[in-house]
Structure formats: structure tokens, C-alpha cells
Amino acid sequence: MSDQDTVQEYLQVVATVREFVEEQMELGFAVLAEPESAEPENPSPFAGFDISRLRDEAMACERCELHATRNTVVFGTGNDKADLMFVGEAPGADEDQQGEPFVGRAGQLLTKIIMAMGLTRDDVYIANIIKCRPPGNRNPKPVEIETCEPFLLKQVELIQPKVICALGSFAAQALLHTDEKISRLRGRFHDYHGAKLMPTYHPAFLLRNPHSKREVWEDMKKVMAELGPGGNTDTGQ
Numbered sequence: 685m686s687d688q689d690t691v692q693e694y695l696q697v698v699a700t701v702r703e704f705v706e707e708q709m710e711l712g713f714a715v716l717a718e719p720e721s722a723e724p725e726n727p728s729p730f731a732g733f734d735i736s737r738l739r740d741e742a743m744a745c746e747r748c749e750l751h752a753t754r755n756t757v758v759f760g761t762g763n764d765k766a767d768l769m770f771v772g773e774a775p776g777a778d779e780d781q782q783g784e785p786f787v788g789r790a791g792q793l794l795t796k797i798i799m800a801m802g803l804t805r806d807d808v809y810i811a812n813i814i815k816c817r818p819p820g821n822r823n824p825k826p827v828e829i830e831t832c833e834p835f836l837l838k839q840v841e842l843i844q845p846k847v848i849c850a851l852g853s854f855a856a857q858a859l860l861h862t863d864e865k866i867s868r869l870r871g872r873f874h875d876y877h878g879a880k881l882m883p884t885y886h887p888a889f890l891l892r893n894p895h896s897k898r899e900v901w902e903d904m905k906k907v908m909a910e911l912g913p914g915g916n917t918d919t920g921q
């Protein structure tokens with residue numbers, strides 16, 4: 685093939701590609717020609733916040749109707765450099781009074797589970813998806829979850845836990861955006877914003893169904909194995 689033939693072939697290819705692109709643009713597929721955006725799909729409203737500023741923002745939050753009936757905001761507690769984070773549904777009456785998650789009977793059982801793992805509440809971080817108590821302990825509404833979720837996402841981004849343990853059906857389904865039952869979700873890790881998420885039964889469920897403690901312990905053993913020797917968390921010291 686002569687040099688001239690090669691040039692002709694090249695020009696033919698260029699013309700064909702140009703024709704194809706113009707056709708795509710006419711059909712409304714101009715986006716094909718645009719470079720990919722580096723921006724995240726849903727940028728956090730709390731960009732640049734540290735944990736203390738995020739807490740201040742939550743404590744004054746009136747973004748959803750739950751602010752009107754709460755006693756206090758239950759932001760989260762524990763080691764803000766923890767490798768292990770527990771996430772429940774929403775504060776109950778005791779939590780709403782004391783401003784701390786998991787302090788009622790279910791909370792005492794969670795404390796026992798944490799101690800059985802060789803840790804204390806100060807080693808881990810404990811939070812809820814919803815930061816304010818729904819009146820009468822009703823289930824949070826979808827709009828309340830959607831409104832409050834950026835706080836939890838930012839907590840996860842700042843704390844960077846290796847493992848998140850979702851406590852109960854509601855927390856697991858809300859975090860994983862699924863309708864699947866907790867009995868099918870538990871027992872294995874799921875990906876969640878860079879962390880490994882282990883759904884397990886809620887301590888309140890265990891109070892009513894003590895025979896399920898064995899399954900929770902199986903889940904916690906997997907969590908400990910994932911965390912490494914001793915199930916250690918980063919104390920930041």
C-alpha cells in the first residue's frame with residue numbers, strides 16, 4: 685500500500701468517526717462526547733466539617749419534623765477513630781433523655797456483647813441512622829431517613845471504621861437500601877462506603893428471642909476476625 689493510499693484510508697476513518705459522532709449528537713447522545721465528571725453524585729452538605737463541627741450542626745438541626753418532638757439530639761458516642769462502629773435505628777425514650785445511643789435495656793445488652801468481644805464502649809463508636817427520637821418510637825419515615833442520612837455518611841467518612849455492624853432489620857435495610865430480611869442479610873459482609881458492613885440482630889430483638897444470641901455471636905466472631913488480632917480498635921494514642 686502506497687503512502688497516498690494510507691492517507692486516504694486514514695481520512696476515510698476520520699470521516700466515518702465524525703459522521704458517527706454527529707449522528708449521536710443529533711440523537712441527543714451529546715453526553716458521550718463530554719469528559720467524565722470528577723464530582724461525586726451526591727456531594728456531602730458537610731464538606732470540610734470535622735467531627736466536632738458535625739456534632740454542633742446536628743445538635744442544632746431542624747431539617748426534619750422530628751426536631752419538634754425530640755428532647756435532645758443523639759449524635760453518637762465513643763472513639764471517633766474506632767475501627768468498629770455500631771449503627772442502630774433511632775433513639776428511644778432513654779436515649780432521648782440522656783443524649784446517648786443504646787443506654788436502655790437493649791443498650792446494656794449491646795455493652796455486654798462489646799465486652800464479650802474484648803472491647804469497651806470507649807473503643808468503638810455507636811450511632812443511629814436517625815439522630816432524633818420518632819414520637820412513640822414509631823418507625824422513621826423515608827423522608828426522615830433521607831434527610832438525616834448525610835450526618836451518618838459524614839460520620840463514617842470521618843471515622844473511617846473498618847467494620848460497621850448494623851443492628852437490626854431497619855438499620856441494615858436502610859443502610860443497604862434493600863428490602864431483604866435481616867435473617868438473609870446477616871452473617872456476611874456487605875460493602876458500605878469503603879467499610880465492611882455486617883448486619884446482625886438488634887439487641888432489643890435478642891431480649892425477646894434469647895436463642896438468637898448464638899447467631900449474633902457467630903456474626904461478632906466474623907467481625908473480630910476482620911478487625912484482626914485481638915479485635916483491636918485504633919485508640920488514636
Ligand code: SF4
Pocket residue numbers: 742745746747748749750751757814815816828831832
Ligand atoms: S432526625 Fe436528623 S435531620 Fe431530623 S432534625 Fe434530627 S438531626 Fe435533623
